[in-house]
Amino acid sequence: MKKLFSSLVLVMLFSSCVAQQQQWLRYEGAEGPGKGRHIVLVSGDEEYRSEEALPMLAQLLSKKYGFTCTVLFALDQGTENINPENQQNIPGLEQLASADLMLIMARFRELPDSQMKYVDDYLKAGKPVIGLRTATHSFHYSRNKTSPYAKYDFQSTVKGWEDGFGRVVLGETWINHHGIHGSEGTRALVNGIQLDAKNPLLNGVADIWCPTDVYTVRELSPGSQVLIYGQSTSGMNATAPVNLKKSVMPVAWTRTYSIEGGKTGRVFATTMGAAVDLVNEDLRRLVVNAVLWANGMEDKIPAKADVQPIGEYKPTMFGFGTHKKGLKVSSFTRK
Numbered sequence: 001m002k003k004l005f006s007s008l009v010l011v012m013l014f015s016s017c018v019a020q021q022q023q024w025l026r027y028e029g030a031e032g033p034g035k036g037r038h039i040v041l042v043s044g045d046e047e048y049r050s051e052e053a054l055p056m057l058a059q060l061l062s063k064k065y066g067f068t069c070t071v072l073f074a075l076d077q078g079t080e081n082i083n084p085e086n087q088q089n090i091p092g093l094e095q096l097a098s099a100d101l102m103l104i105m106a107r108f109r110e111l112p113d114s115q116m117k118y119v120d121d122y123l124k125a126g127k128p129v130i131g132l133r134t135a136t137h138s139f140h141y142s143r144n145k146t147s148p149y150a151k152y153d154f155q156s157t158v159k160g161w162e163d164g165f166g167r168v169v170l171g172e173t174w175i176n177h178h179g180i181h182g183s184e185g186t187r188a189l190v191n192g193i194q195l196d197a198k199n200p201l202l203n204g205v206a207d208i209w210c211p212t213d214v215y216t217v218r219e220l221s222p223g224s225q226v227l228i229y230g231q232s233t234s235g236m237n238a239t240a241p242v243n244l245k246k247s248v249m250p251v252a253w254t255r256t257y258s259i260e261g262g263k264t265g266r267v268f269a270t271t272m273g274a275a276v277d278l279v280n281e282d283l284r285r286l287v288v289n290a291v292l293w294a295n296g297m298e299d300k301i302p303a304k305a306d307v308q309p310i311g312e313y314k315p316t317m318f319g320f321g322t323h324k325k326g327l328k329v330s331s332f333t334r335k
Contacts, residue, residue: 021080022329024092025071027058032066033292033300039067040099044074045107045134046084048212049275049323052315053132054105055332056278059310061291070095073329074109080329087140093118099127101294105273107134108154110141116149126263128294129169130287132273133212136166137174160260169257170269171224172217178249179213179232186210186230186272187242188251190282201227201254201268201289204304208286209238210277212318217250217271224255228286230272252286254293266294275315281307 043050058069166173188208230251
């Protein structure tokens with residue numbers, strides 16, 4: 001009897017422990033233009049450290065601009081252990097039901113239908129989307145090709161969903177590296193080739209250089225407008241000269257989307273945005289401006305947005321297998 005009682009107690013303690021695991025971050029909005037609005041930031045990539053970048057952006061947006069921000073992570077099943085290499089689990093996507101904006105930086109995810117349902121519902125509602133770096137290839141269905149959400153695959157051939165989420169929603173899917181990955185960076189031609197220098201999205205944005213390389217971009221989907229072009233730099237530092245042998249490519253753009261007869265929503269997408277890219281002040285400013293624009297608040301975009309991170313921000317360099325081991329959701333403090 002004692003053994004049975006002890007076993008029951010252990011089961012109850014284990015169940016309680018699992019139930020108390022922190023599955024996502026939530027930063028309540030302070031005062032600011034975004035007060036009363038909810039942003040869900042979806043991380044989940046193996047290479048560019050979205051699990052470090054998005055908490056930084058969330059804290060900044062909540063404390064300085066008033067948005068309530070929820071950050072989701074790729075987790076080991078049933079734990080709060082962040083594992084960007086787990087492509088099949090991002091708990092908390094039901095938070096999208098109350099979201100005013102989805103900001104996503106994911107790569108090759110194949111999520112269960114029970115989770116993807118919330119992404120699909122969100123997009124059918126025509127709500128705004130911001131996609132950073134690998135968001136163009138957020139989804140890849142290599143196991144469950146019969147899923148109703150396999151059409152989101154970056155290589156989808158489903159009619160009306162050719163090239164998946166990246167092409168249909170963001171405007172482009174993954175093609176290849178235009179720059180030399182790991183050897184060339186991206187120089188944004190903010191004061192060079194652009195369509196509208198007075199666009200409020202560019203307020204205070206003057207100097208962007210990123211250590212990640214330029215992605216190949218074909219002609220963007222209809223409804224897209226290039227905001228900034230970029231050029232490869234012959235080196236991995238901000239003073240490296242541009243590689244004049246390579247053509248310029250769009251590195252940031254806006255568009256509108258609608259899927260399957262749903263409502264129309266705003267999109268901002270950029271092929272920049274790795275955690276180390278966001279060390280650049282003006283890239284952070286561009287993203288903050290985009291958050292306000294996506295929420296229909298372009299009149300609230302400051303002349304030069306305050307984008308100083310809350311606390312120290314020293315992200316890990318991009319690379320496979322280099323993510324911080326042992327990182328948990330509860331590792332992030334609320335400042």
